[in-house]
């Protein structure tokens with residue numbers, strides 16, 4: 001069943017073995033070595049890289065595999081949870097902005113790269129989180145590296161949940177600050193770190209995802225707020241997967257815990273539930289003003305196209321009134337989770353539209369990922385470096401527009417394969 005295992009070991013194909021240039025090798029040598037592995041036919045879990053999606057984001061999708069083979073899949077691998085990337089009102093907003101301002105901004109924000117449409121978006125997002133102002137970055141990844149590296153430097157300490165998104169860790173490295181990490185959602189671990197910080201280290205930032213992107217669970221923001229107050233820290237929450245989805249009115253993890261006004265930096269991406277592109281930080285007027293000047297991924301990067309900002313204004317109109325279809329999304333999500341648990345899968349502790357299906361065995365994971373697509377289900381594959389190898393998994397993401405029949409069908413196929421590979425009992 002897992003015949004490729006020996007071959008893989010022989011080729012020593014672990015991701016981390018291709019990062020460094022070997023003695024005597026040119027810097028492109030590692031590219032040759034990666035190419036050799038990827039063209040060998042051995043499964044590496046990266047088969048999605050050359051794949052093409054043939055339609056808009058929607059539950060019934062067609063994909064073209066690397067080898068040109070086209071087939072139908074039920075889409076359980078998109079973060080467009082609310083299907084807002086195809087919402088008629090959102091598309092109309094994008095269309096109007098496109099007609100008015102063209103398809104690119106042609107300059108960074110500081111050099112006349114933003115329009116009234118961008119300003120409206122920032123104001124809407126600030127209002128949504130109850131903050132004074134907001135800065136919108138042209139990319140989500142760029143938002144995190146820009147915010148963290150602008151606000152923190154060599155005199156500061158940043159305390160991270162171990163499962164924070166890669167862009168946060170990259171921002172931490174770029175900042176030059178001291179980096180501390182506590183085990184995922186371990187509040188005792190967090191307090192242990194905080195209690196040992198030297199008194200003179202006064203620049204302290206706790207960063208956590210709101211909803212965690214690989215596990216779908218939520219940070220204990222109530223406890224984090226308590227600890228931040230006790231140990232005089234600022235708090236940044238990246239709620240890329242929570243905004244629009246969790247909380248009584250969809251305002252995210254901070255709303256879920258009733259601590260919206262206690263979060264110093266409300267960060268989210270505009271690319272997931274919001275269905276567009278970009279990232280932001282909603283905070284005080286002064287912090288946002290500082291970021292406009294010192295966040296290099298904002299200052300030195302061309303602004304978001306007006307069409308995307310125009311679509312996002314419509315997205316926020318729907319989110320403000322909680323009319324984006326959150327209830328329907330939760331019906332589908334809860335249905336999927338129940339079916340997976342009933343089938344015997346370990347789905348961790350998801351509290352969101354992200355549903356991990358734990359596999360715990362990389363060779364089996366690679367094969368299941370491949371077979372699922374062949375049999376008509378598209379899911380995400382998650383292993384190192386996104387999570388520890390021994391915690392590898394499939395990641396399913398629900399969408400509001402999925403039908404219950406599609407969910408039934410997908411779980412049926414997953415169950416067949418789960419049994420075949422011994423992940424669940426026959």
Ligand SMILES: Cc1ncc(COP(=O)(O)O)c(C=O)c1O
Nearest residue numbers: 139140141165167213240269271
């Ligand atoms: C928690 C989190 N933060 C940041 C990002 C980066 O956002 P984007 O993909 O919009 O650049 C992602 C998505 O990959 C994410 O899941």
